[in-house]
Amino acid sequence: MFELGIEGAHVAIGGELRPVNVYVEQGRFRAFSDTVLEAKQRIQATGLLMFPGVIDSHVHSRDPGLTHKEDFLHSTRAAAAGGVTTVLEMPNSVPPVTDRASFLSRQAHLAEQATVDFGMWGMVTSETSPQDIEDLSSLGVSAFKLFWGYALDRETRALVYVPKAGQPVIPPPDNGRVLELFQLLAQAKKVLAVHAEDNAIIAFRSQHAGESRDAVERLLWERPVVAEAATMELAAEFSQATGCAVHVVHMSSKAGVDIVRRARRSGIDMTAETCPQYLALTADDVKALGPVAKVYPPIRHAEDREALLAGLASGAVAFVASDHAPHAAAEKAVPFAEAPAGFAGVQTLFPVLLDLALRGQLPMACLPDILSRHPAERYGLFRIKGAIDVGFDADFVLVDPRAKTHLGRAELYSLNPENPWMGTELKGRITATYLRGQAVMENGKIVAHAGRFIKPEAR
Ligand SMILES: [Zn+2]
Structure with a gap:
């Protein structure tokens, strides 16, 4: 007798949605049947x-260090509410995860609060040693992140987005050092993910903004497509030269889609993710929404949005992640130009993609690949997570495609839940989220707290 049976659903299995009964034993998928089997x-x-x-492979829970913005209890409850059963937590906490000691202390801290399963990113800096990479790899880091061109505050080691005059910083690695980091990660067989926006272009344009213009247009000018494209081209060259698996986070442009497609065709191990905000919104929406929709890179134009949607359907863009990065409401309640970039996204990742699919903008059949299978494959979690298949963890989401999701403040679980979709209604509704065969969310209520640290398999 099985522990759990899910009967009558159309199940995302083998690239299609088909009616089959699913049976779970000891927290894993065990059997699929056209007939009804015995289950407790x-x-x-x-x-x-x-x-x-x-x-969701791109989550900034701000914990420890910036817990007035978000903490891991809130972000993983928001994850469960949004159908996310595994988060990969980004390393730029304060202090950041850069070595053995910072990894272990953060891992213990996060494990106490995890409502869903979690993996952890490590960060490479100008001070990263081969020993750090070896230590973090053996501790089970998911992958490594390079905030290409960004300095760290000398004292707090916080990531510096816009340096203040006279602020003591650890300078970003120059490109000679970055090439060596690619080499080291190739040897460690770990993925290097890059924030691909050329910081020198951004700094120059920010200082030479010229005549005043609309704040949204100015952001697009300060952080242009060419800043993303130039860094991606360099990343592709560094990957080709070293064999390092490189991943581009939060890709925002049509030019980016073209570069990653071309790189992959020439055999370079490059992948890219995009985010719901680049798939569902354009700069015109940002003008209407204001600071809540300010993100780096900026949300661009209809041709970029369409190229990213087509890139997901064709496989050129591997997956979608949220870039969950909340700020306190007061921090965002300033003019657009002064507002920090980012918003709460882990709970709306799946609902926004589901809405796009139900509106015919994305094939429904590609959702399991771009939200589960492809990130699992890239970060060494496949065969544990990432598909409804025998032996995989019984992590699943039940969806009513005819119902609607109302995203009011009361329905959102982040500490600072403001996001571009707040107050709107989306097509489709997640009715339950299960983690290893156990319900963690039912009808919008968090019903269990069951997260564990997840270590990748060796590549
Ligand atoms: Zn991010």
Whole structure:
């Protein structure tokens, strides 16, 4: 007798959604059947869709260090509410995760608060040693992040987005050093993810902004497509020269899609992710929404949005992640030009993609790949996570495609839940989220707290 049976749903399995009964034993998928089998607990899911649990590989929970913005309890509850069963937590906490000691102390801190499963990123800086990379790899780091061109505050080691005059910093690695980091990560067989926006272009344009113009137009001018494209081209060359697997986070432009497609065709191990905000919104929406929709890189134009949607459907863009990066409401309640970049996104990642699919802007059949399978494959979690298949963790989401999701403040779990979709209604509704066969969210309520640290398999 199985522990759990999910009966009557259309299940995302083998690249399609088809009716099959799913059975779970010891927290893993064990059997699929056209007939009803014996199970202690049954979920009657007729009329619902069943997707693998979403893996959000790009989450900044601000914890420790900036917990007035967000903390891991809130972000992982928001994850559960949004169908996300695994988050990969970005390393730029204060202090950042750069070595053995910072990894271990943060891991213990996050484990106490995790409502869903989590992996951890490491950060490479100008001071990273081969020993740090070896230590973090053996501790089970998911991958390494390079904030290309960004300095760290000398005292707090916080990432510096806009340096203040006279601020003591650890300078960013120059490109000679970056090439060596690619080499070291190739040897360690770890993915290097890059924030690809050329900081010198941004700094120059910010200082030479010229005549005053609309704040949104100015942001697009200060952080142009060429800043993303130039860094991506360099990353592709460095990857080709070293064999390092490189991943571009939060890719925002049509030019980016073209570069990653070309690189992959010539055999370079480059992947890219984009985010819901680049798929559902354009700069015109940002003008209407204001500071809440300010992100780096900026949300661009219709041709970029369309190229990113097409790139996901064709496989050129590997997956979607949220770049969950909340700020306190007061920090965002300033003019657009002064507002910090980022907003709460982990809970809306799946609902926004589901809405796009139900509106016919993205094939429904590609959602399991771009939200679960591809991030699992890239970060060494596949065969543990990432698909509804025998032996995988029974992480899944039940969806009612005919219902609607209302995103009011009361429905959102982040400490600072403001996001561009707050107060709107999306097509489709997540009715339950299961982690290793256990319900963590049912009908909008968090019902369990069951997260564990997840270590990748060796590549
Ligand atoms: Zn980020």
